[in-house]
Amino acid sequence: MERFFLLVLSGCLGVSRVKADSLSPPVNVTIKEVKANSAVVSWDIPEGDPVIGFAITQQKKDVRMLRLIQEVNTTTRSCALWDLEEETDYIVHVQSVSMSGTSPLSEPLRFRTPKEAETQASKNEVTMEEVGQATQLRAGELIIIVVVLIMWAGVIALFCRQYDIIKDNEPNNNKDKAKNSSECSTPEHPRGGLLRSKV
Incomplete structure (x- = not known):
């Protein structure tokens, strides 16, 4: 199965994409394996949606710069977020991608990365x-x-x-x-x- 990645760093919050009217936003969006510089976001897709991929927007709290991660031709329900800054608040949205466009944004998910020292202590x-x-x-x-x-x-x-x-x-x-x-x-x-x- 072919997989394509698209990473966009944008200076504004508005990213113009075609909206798919029939597509529901992902549900049960959660963050796990949170470390000082990385985390994993996971979600579920409502049954029956013709999903071919996903799009994730990652933004630092109170900062207008955001990162867009898009992957198509996949059934994956999780994605690694990398190059994060320690002790920083982030907001994540997930969207489903279909042949006709993207779903509305999921509910915003907020999380904070720990200090590097805290991550090492929890390992020990x-x-x-x-x-x-x-x-x-x-x-x-x-x-x-x-x-x-x-x-x-x-x-x-x-x-x-x-x-x-x-x-x-x-x-x-x-x-x-x-x-x-x-x-x-x-x-x-x-x-x-x-x-x-x-x-």
Whole structure:
């Protein structure tokens, strides 16, 4: 699928575009993954709209300069905003794009970028939920290890028991063999047989 990008920096707020009467503006516009210099905006499109792309306007609060990001031939429902300034307020609008034009602007979405130091600190923090998940994982691993060790101990004990039984039976077999051979022999002829007299 072909994708085209159009980035426009404009000195005024009014950007002339053809409006599509039947197209509804995007809904549920949200900002996530907000960092000092970037963020991700996402949205939903009402069902049935013949959307082929989107257009995003990004503006610093109280500043007339805005950035327009337009992408067509896509079903994407999110876009990365880059090159933002830390500790700055931004306003974002999203529009749907169809073959006949663009939808009205979505409701304005305001957000503020954090300081770079705050972003680094949040990366280094470990939440209690993550600690709990790690503890559950370790407990599960320990249970598996204990079960495997018990099974191996059982196998080794069974082997030792069988080995002892085999070893105990071996001398009895030798004694039986010795007994059988001694019954056939006489004191005079240890190899067995009768005395023959010379004629």
